[in-house]
Amino acid sequence: MQRPEPPYYAVIFTSRRTDVDHGYAERASQMSALAAEQEGYLGETSVRDADGLGITVSYWRDEAAIAGWRKNLEHTESRRRGRAEWYEEFDVRVARVERSYGFER
């Protein structure tokens, strides 16, 4: 992902999966692609380990962009299914990125 200049917003999504598959991987991949088309989307980094613990951080220009994505109907339906089937637990944190730095070898 690029390194936009702060300030911008991060949505930190930490989750633990259930054992239920029912199309989870396909849906997760569709949601990443759909998020990337939204106005104000800046990027995403997503990791899940073999134990089912995952962190996805998506980056957005402002709160309005986050609210817009939240209202998307396919995303809303995915969140409903997430609670019903796919997640044992999760936390969502919305945070304003104030500074950043990076390193590349």
Next chain:
Amino acid sequence: MQRPEPPYYAVIFTSRRTDVDHGYAERASQMSALAAEQEGYLGETSVRDADGLGITVSYWRDEAAIAGWRKNLEHTESRRRGRAEWYEEFDVRVARVERSYGFER
């Protein structure tokens, strides 16, 4: 991790590892334990996948707590070794958590 009431701070550390081990896992575990002893530490979630992509998010009461941990000598030495050996690339983003919600089955 608990769910502290916002506002508080998140340090989002995304990284890709090199193939070099040289005590990485032990050092990473020591740093997590040492961070947890710092004034103003609120918690941490850390995930790395089989491809070496990792996200660690640590949570802090305020910017002063982050600055205090940054000055810790063992942490400073670990960051130096991280750049020298362990990381192909990384990004650090400091963000102010403004709101949060959670779900548990």
